[in-house]
Amino acid sequence: MSQVAVDVPKGGFSFDLCRRNDMLAKKGVQQPSYRKTGTTIVGLIFQDGVILGADTRATEGPIVCDKNCEKIHYMAPNIYCCGAGTAADTEAVTDMVSSQLQLHRYHTGRESRVVTALTLLKKHLFNYQGHVSAALVLGGVDVTGPHLHTIYPHGSTDTLPFATMGSGSLAAMAMFESKYKEGMTRDEGIKLVTEAICSGIFNDLGSGSNVDVCVITKGHKEYLRNHLVPTPRTYVSAEGYKFTKKTEVLFTKITPLTEKVVVLEGGDAMEE
Amino acid sequence: MASSDMDHNAPHSMGTTIIGVTYDGGVVLGADSRTSTGVYVANRASDKITQLTDNVYVCRSGSAADSQVVSDYVRYFLHQHTIQLGQPATVKVCANLVRLLSYGNKNMLETGLIVGGWDKYEGGKIYGIPLGGTLLELPFAIGGSGSSYLYGFFDQAWKEGMTKDEAEQLVVKAVSLAIARDGASGGVVRTVVINSEGVTRNYYPGDKLPLWHEELEPQNSLLDILNTASPEPMNI
DSSP states (O other): OOOOOOOOOOSSOOOHHHHHHHHHHHHTOOOOOOEEEOOOEEEEEETTEEEEEEOOOEEETTEEEESSOOOEEEEETTEEEEEEEEHHHHHHHHHHHHHHHHHHHHHHOSOOOHHHHHHHHHHHHHHTTTOSOEEEEEEEEETTEEEEEEEOTTSOEEEOSEEEESTTHHHHHHHHHHHOOTTOOHHHHHHHHHHHHHHHHHHOTTOOSOEEEEEEETTEEEEEEEEEOSSOOTTOOTTOOOOSSOOOOOOOOOOOOOOOOOOOSSOOOOOO | OHHHHHHHHSOEEEOOOEEEEEETTEEEEEEOOOEEETTEEEETTOOOEEEEETTEEEEEEEEHHHHHHHHHHHHHHHHHHHHHHSSOOOHHHHHHHHHHHHHHTTTTOOEEEEEEEEETTTEEEEEEEOTTOOOEEESEEEESGGGGGTHHHHHHHOOSSOOHHHHHHHHHHHHHHHHHHOTTOOSOEEEEEEETTEEEEEEEOGGGSOOOTTOOOOOSOHHHHHHSOOSSOOOO
């Protein structure tokens, strides 16, 4: 056997594929797109607490990859967080902070506070200098009252009575700026949140499908999944898709394949 | 869709006008309230004057994330320092802690800060800490993108030994002038007055500010503007 000279890798991460990707990019080959939540997410404070709202479309470049995804993530029994940006980043960062909050609850024996979640999220995002592409609307009610915050990918936060994020945020903010008032009732608040999300769904290409709403009050929360379906699938037939004309059979011809079985006479007996 | 996503990944920066002025007996800090992400106003009512200790506040400008993180760290260090010292921290210590963080991380941070407060040893003091981490003790300091329009104004209008009301009116006038000319500043004017008696926060909404050259009166609707007679013929 001839000796084949092979470079044995010395261990550690192999950057060969990175070089390949660079070479392909130079030749004009596009990188595959990753899943983003184009998104309209909103939050507002009403008289009894906080209402969060989100659309349900997830996109991969120009394609809708999930028509009914959940963008309102659980953080604590009294705190929920809407996420816009790269779907993997928003899921991962909210799951991570949700676990950290639960450990903190065990450690302190108290209900989690919204500012705790806020600080954990902003520390993490600042440490990654904006590369964790998660833009969040964090809302909840704790012992100090109702709170609503926005968190940007670079780690800065704002505290607001009403907030919108995502590609549809301009459309939703237009609705809020014209109709928001302090001390709204639950029904008024849900109506305004729904209007704002619908404004994003209809006017922004990155948002669509249904409206999810989450109402958080002192000691109680309601997750209204698909609270509104403004773009129903009206073309679906109950019988399923039927071909209008049957494919006709003109004639049938069966050609059996010739058998190629060779039977050995005698031969060696099997040995054990 | 893609371009508005890029805007949200644009660093959240505070276009900003921030001012700190000493007067006879204390300091007045002032700021606008606009936080922008690219060309979108992300928060039109933000509070850029953050508390560090009971008697020292800081005005933040530049990157919102960087300035929030720096002021959070300094507040934490000052809390420990106050416990160890057994009395309120001096303004000089607060300013130096900010400077140590700004200068030590100058390659990573993009934030200009104005630290102002009152302590029993030196009275009212203002310290400017611009981008590189220099520490400057000044009778008045201005910062942010809107400050470019105020250098000449302050050279003419600031004087030693003003009263509290004079100083506050000067700050409000200056911020509203900068808001009139700088696109990245806007919203409301917030002021914080710090002296031996304590801290007073004030708030001047947009419609209470004086109007400057060619600015319109606040209207309820654009139709009102069309209906009112034009004030005077335009000069060519």
